Ligand SMILES: Nc1ncnc2c1ncn2[C@@H]1O[C@H](COP(=O)(O)OP(=O)(O)OP(=O)(O)O)[C@@H](O)[C@H]1O
């Protein structure tokens with residue numbers, strides 16, 4: 001049921017159509033017939049081909065865009081505009097270059113009615129959780145790409161969101177940094193207990209981090225498959241990656257997305 005108390009997020013029969021470029025022609029359907037729920041505390045990954053509407057869905061959930069049909073609920077409330085209880089992280093960290101890491105983490109709290117003591121406590125807690133205490137007085141340009149993404153996560157968690165949306169936050173990083181950051185994010189997210197929706201093209205990332213994976217079709221994007229991951233080590237993607245079931249799931253996803261019979265890139 002949409003808005004049921006256990007669901008942190010629910011989409012009910014959601015479609016998003018955009019005006020078509022060609023004048024007078026039919027609307028362009030980015031996504032349609034989308035219904036799914038994310039339970040409180042769950043980590044769900046959304047995978048699908050480029051252009052199938054993944055970022056469109058995140059924008060609808062964050063309240064940055066409105067569905068053409070259907071309804072989105074966050075924490076049981078219909079989304080009617082930008083939602084301050086939702087944290088959003090992108091490939092680009094969007095840290096403010098003139099602020100120290102500590103002041104960047106604090107940024108989202110400044111517009112909220114939170115006392116100074118509580119604000120400082122939250123900032124220090126997230127810096128610790130994201131292993132940034134030692135780097136807190138540095139500026140963004142003095143950090144590596146992985147450290148910057150950890151700072152962006154700390155800033156996102158400091159607002160104590162009901163839901164965190166991650167739109168390919170690891171995709172600009174090299175393979176090794178990415179693996180380490182997967183583990184760092186998984187630990188932080190598990191420790192905070194926050195509900196998470198991750199968009200990724202990286203199938204191994206989906207399998208090693210998520211509790212459940214939703215697979216989307218080519219445009220117009222629909223959910224074509226739902227996979228319960230059911231693997232141990234929620235907080236250790238590197239340990240998960242070597243499990244036989246993880247490899248099976250990756251092979252299965254590879255097949256589901258028709259990557260085995262595509263030759264173009
Ligand atoms: N504001 C907009 N106006 C018109 N078309 C749009 C708009 N936003 C997205 N689209 C179109 O909707 C489709 C889905 O876009 P979206 O960015 O959601 O895809 P995606 O799955 O995130 O792709 P990628 O994996 O490449 O990031 C695309 O064809 C895109 O061009």
Ligand SMILES: [Mg+2]
Nearest residue numbers: 054055056167
């Ligand atoms: Mg996208």
